[in-house]
Amino acid sequence: MASLRRVVACVSSAAIRLFAFIFLRWIPGYPFGPIVLTSFGIYLGTLSSLLNDDPPSNPKPKKGGEKSGRTSKDSIASQPRDSALKTLLTGLPSRRSRVWTWTTALINAVLALMTLDFLLRGFWIYPTDEVAFSRIGYVSPTTANLLFREPDSSHLPVVVSYQEAATTASEIWVPEGTVYKLDNSTDFTAMVTLKNLKPSTHYRYSLSNNKTGTFITSARPGSPAASRLSFVTSSCLKPNFPYNILNHPLRVPGIEQLSEVIGKLPTLLRPAFMLFLGDFVYIDVPLRFGSSVSHYRSEYRRIYSSPSWAATSDAGPAIDLPWIHTLDDHEIENDWSKGNKTAPYPAAADPFIHYHVSANPPVPASPFAHPDNVTYFSFINGPASFFMLDTRTYRSEPAQEDSTILGYAQLQSLLTYLLTPEPAGVHWKIIASSVPFTKNWRVGTTDTWGGFLNERRTVFEAMWRAERELGIRIILLSGDRHEFGATRFPDPALGLTSEGLQPNTAGFGLHEFSVGPLSMFYLPIRSYRQTDVEDVAVKYAPDGNIKFGIIDISDDVVDVDLAAPSPVPVRSSVLTYSLYVDGEVVWQYRLSVPVERDAGVKAAPKDRAISHLPPGEVVEDKLVTESWDVxxxxxxxxxxxxxxxxxxxxxxxxxxxxxxxxxxxxxx
CATH class of the missing domain: 1.20.5 (Single alpha-helices involved in coiled-coils or other helix-helix interfaces)
Structure with missing residues (x-):
């Protein structure tokens, strides 16, 4: 019978290997790291005890030439025959070979060291107090928000200048302003708005501390260029995951892959900005080291210290892509729902405001709260109008009768925005939420809009009304789940038959595209499924450590009702959603808005005449829906x-x- 010590050694060895794999390749969260290190300590103790008990494999002859009853060869032969495979698989010491014993122990030691490396190397070796960087945030036709950090007082004052990229660098630069003071109150960051710019123009900027970059202003409203817009969206990133011991601990593979993909696109299709939907930092992954302002700030600095921002392609360095941000839970605490006064929210909000809110778009025209206390945003770019929700700051406890995910002021602001007509040429209202609207994710549903169904219904009713009355189409974008899910929410007034509400079908309704992670883990299980006819599944793609969507909007002539005997070609604004998984386009979906207000109504059958919007259409699908492991x-x-x-x-x-x-x- 196996001794208790051998059982403990075998179990602790198995725990090291299982949980190290989960931690380094699957889910880099608590408590897997501490389990690995604790198991390794137990394993070392039991291994040492077992080695002290085991007889040596080549015993020396007794002194005085005394003969033993059994030869050394016979003694070895009588010992249990531990195979090399058994030793390597179980972690138990071999009674026959110390080489295999030390080899299996080394495997466990390496796994423990890699776990420790992933936990601590980025945190202790790269505190990033001295990081200096610059980036562009929100860009309008005539302005651009420039954020920079400069902790070295010898570089002050910082002079900010810009010029058109078409000119030579030696020509005159336009001075925008001078920043004389930077201090710890903003973590040595500052935001400067470059003004008096020309629409649809390529610019370069320069700071006196040698930071430079480029950007392109958005199109002038009403101009031909304003009929087209391309942008990218994703969520969730964590450096050096899946873990690779050879990587820089702050490397973000998703940023590098995104830069490579953008560089291969035709110039006309390159994204104007990144709409990043939360979890830019993971304060509690792989381990929370503190909840002070300094801890939260250090996480933002680590991301901006990543060498991946220097990745370049034909589109230029990755840092030159403008990013605008929403807030989610891991920038505060997992599944946060305790408001904006309870700790650690105030500490978490400090760097989010300095690093992201300051460079974000303006607040809505009707925020229903003082603008200084608003963390939701609205802007127009070309053919689309955007409302960026904050689904963390103002939410209450989910799954209650009066639960709110938006708070009163933000809800009223969103409803006002939805029912306000857009300027001529704007055909899309795009609502960005850090968490999914659909309740089709069956695990963790209450952390999404699925925990706030009464408020969701209020918002959906306003959206359906806006689509019917304003001649626009509403698109929902979200992240958080580390999976991709496309869902549609048909307006009950459409009176769709059961055929039009089947799972995994394109069709009518509000459409949501939820995507992530940009660079993080994914769960190789299936947690998304349709359970009723309110949330109709269109496509589900859980696999892939790097996922993002590129959305392109442009004018085209499309058939507004493909099911009709003679489809009617109508000039439309067409939105194409392209899902990228690990650098490849795997799925594309198309939606359209007839530019002539009544074209869609005239072309639609009588039972759908209430909708002027054609159904969605799958353009390409390379995803394997069935395999042996599904x-x-x-x-x-x-x-x-x-x-x-x-x-x-x-x-x-x-x-x-x-x-x-x-x-x-x-x-x-």
Whole structure:
């Protein structure tokens, strides 16, 4: 029978290998790292004890020439025959060979060291206090927000200048301003707005501390160029994941791959900006080291210290792509729903404001709150109008009758925005949310809009009304889930038959495209499925560590009703969503808005005449929907779903019982 020490050694060795794999290649979160290191400590202790007990493999002859009853050869032969494979697989010491013993121990030691390296190297060796950088945020036809950080006082004052990129660098630069003071109150950051720019023009900027970059202003409203817009969207990034010991600890492969993809696109199709939908930093992954302002600031500095920003392509360095940001939970705390006063939110908000809000678009025209206290934004670029939601700062506890994900002021601002007509030439309202609108994700549903269904219904009713009355189309963009899911939400007034509400079909309705991560883990299980006819699944793609969507809007002539015997060609504004997974286009989807207000209505059948918007259309699909492992992944997803259901029910039962007991005590 195996001794207790050998059982402990075998179990601790298995724990090291299993949880190190999960931690370094699958989910880099708590508590996997500490489990690996604790298991390694236990393994070393038991291994040392076992080695001290084991007889040497080549015993020396006894002194005085005394003969032993058995030869050394016979002694070895009588020992259990530990194979090399058994030793390498179990981590147990071999009674026959110290070489295999030290080899299997070395495997565990390397895994523990890699875990420790992933946990600490970026944090301790790269505090990044001295990082200096510059980037462009929101760009309009005549302005551009330039954010920079300069902690070295010897470089002050910082003079900001710009010029058209078509000119030679030696020609006159236009001075925009001078920053004389930078201090710790803003973590040595400053935002300068470059003004009096020309629409659709390529510029370069220069700072006196040797930071430079380029950008292109957006098109003048009403101009021919304003009929086209391309931008990229994603969410969630973590340096050096999946872990690679040879990588720089701050390398972000997703940024490099995105830069490479953009560089291969035709100039006309290159994105104007990145709409990044939250989890730019992971304060609690792989391990939370603190909750102070300095801890949160250091995480932002680490991302901006990444060598991946220097990745270049035909489109230029990665840092030259303008980024605009929404906030999500890992920039605060996982599944945050405790408002903007409870710790650690105030500490988390500090760097988000300095590094992102300061360079973001303006607040909505009707924010229903003081602009200085608003973290939701609105802007127009070409044929699209945008509203960037903050679904973390103002939310309350989910899954309650009066739960709010937006808060009163933001909800009123969004409803006002939805029902306000757009200027001529703007055919799309694009709503950006850090968490998905759909409740089709069956695990963690309450952290999404699925935990705020009453408010979601209020918002959807306003969206359906806007589509019917304003001659525009509404698109929902989201992130957070580390998976891709396309969902449509048909207006009940359309009266669609069951055929038009089947899962995995293109068709009518509000459309949501939820994508992530830009560079992070994904779960190789299936957690998304349609359960009713409110949220109709269009496409689901869970796999891939690097996922992003490129959205292109342009004018074209399309058939507004492909099901009709004679489709009607109509001049339309066409939106094409291209899903990229690990650098390749795997799925494309097209939606359109007839430019002539009544064209879609005239072309649609009578039972759909209430909608002037044609159905969506799959343009390309390279995703494999069935493979040998799909059934297993679906089963694991169902098990996880059921486990969450039991936990929720148990928690509710406990709270109900404890509440009744407390009530009884109070009455007595």
């Amino acid at each position: 059934a297993a992944k679906i089963m694991i997803g169902r098990i996880e779903e059921f486990a969450h259901f039991l936990i929720d029910k148990g928690t509710a039962l406990y709270e109900g019982v404890s509440g009744n007991v407390e009530k009884t005590v109070r009455v007595d």
